[in-house]
Amino acid sequence: MGVLALSCASDHQVSPWGAARRPTLGAYVAPADLDARLRAIDLEVAELGLSLDVELRGALPRGRGEVVVRGYSGTDALGRRTSAVRVATPRGVVMAAGPLEGARADRRQATQLVPSLLPGSEAAPAHDELGVFRSGTDLNRDDAPDVVLRNEAGELEIWAVHPLGAVRYAVEIATPPRFALDVDRDGLLELAGRVRVPERDPIGPDLLDVASFEGGRYTHRGGAARAFHAARAGEAAGPGKPPGRSKDDGTPPARPKDDAMPPARPKDDGRPPAPPEDDATRLRRALERAWHALLAGRPAEETLAALDREQVPPALREAFAAHRARVAGVAPARPTGAATSDGTRGPGGAPTRPPAASGTPD
Structure with a gap:
């Protein structure tokens, strides 16, 4: 008995999408x-x-x-x-x-x-x-x-x-952005925000941050934003003071030479002398100077050390401590194990003492 084998041939390469063999994006859009x-x-x-x-x-x-x-x-x-x-x-x-x-x-x-x-x-x-x-x-x-x-x-x-x-x-900024500024006058707006301070705050610093558009995002780490903060740090230093230095920077005054001429008296232009700066104004300037200096990329340890040298009267200590914490919060975090200026290291690093310290317990 012969066996008749029947088969069905089919071209499985045939596509309902034609020669493209797959749907185009337009089929889904x-x-x-x-x-x-x-x-x-x-x-x-x-x-x-x-x-x-x-x-x-x-x-x-x-x-x-x-x-x-x-x-x-x-x-x-x-x-x-x-x-x-x-x-x-x-x-x-x-x-x-x-x-x-x-x-x-x-x-x-x-x-x-x-x-x-x-x-x-x-x-x-x-x-x-x-x-x-x-x-x-x-x-x-x-x-x-x-x-x-x-x-x-x-x-x-x-x-x-x-x-x-x-x-x-994406927006990288130290404060929530609530308005816009053109800080470099280039015709593009930067996002801006400031730390909200209670109305009755005795110091009342103006802690402002900006974020410019760079690299597809708004950031306060870009060139335009850092230039803005560097300029503001200089303004907060006040007339005749270098940017980033506190009023009491810990350096002794230079001793005049014996043959040095006495300083010339300022010319009397008929205007009354400026009143001495009160403690609240001095501390406000110091906080603003440190805030802008940190956001300009200046060293955090040096900037905060200068801020901590300010003399704070008892009546302003609580407010100053709260503002100081906000200012320190914008400083970049030190990597784990990074050495400080005295040679010590943070958690997870070694050594944990200055190099010259004794290895015996204190």
Whole structure:
């Protein structure tokens, strides 16, 4: 008996995607339709009971289409004001921030649109006015439109918008950024923030930090920010004092030679002499000088030692200690085992005594 073997031949190399043999990215990406994205946003915010406050339009680079930035506001179930931001490109809704709802919502999330960044101080923000540095434009010259948000505490975030998404810029700064400055007058804004000091603080130092845009992020370690701090450290030193030196720097006064001429008397210009600096002003200058010196990259040990040589009256010791701790907090951490100026090392390092110290117990 013969056996008839039947087989079915099939070309398993045939692909439904044609010669490419695999789907292209376009198969997964929605077609470009900005109006459809905006209609989807309209339906969503209507269900949430949000009202449109502002709409801004910008452009994606290389002719990739328009960007629409919208800020909304509303009221939650507890009667609290809420806010939301939606950003759309022809390819999709690339940002959806807010509204915050419920007692468990993280109130630190930024959900309020900042239409425009205006150079100024935290005391007099004017972010809601449209200016040159507005959301939907390229704020840092990296070829991407940017959107600025803030949270309920006034802290700022900046996001870069791309055709298929949005990315938040990293920010390295010693204080939460709440406003913007152009510290080097180059036409680009730096993020800025200052340590909040109680109104009745007896010393009241102005501890300000800035972060410039360098290397794809905002940082206070870049050249523009450090130059700003170096200049401020010099200003805080006061007239006639070198930057980074305290009023009492521990060096003995130079002894005049026997044949030295006595110093010339200052010319009487009719103005009364400046009053002596009070303790609070002196300590405020010393704290600000140390703060800016550390952020300018000057040696922490030397800077803090100069600060610690200041004479602090009993009435100001508590406030000074609190501010001194804040200033020391911006100093870069010493690596484990790094030697100090007297030859000792931190935890995990050896030796733990100066080289000349005895090995016997004290």
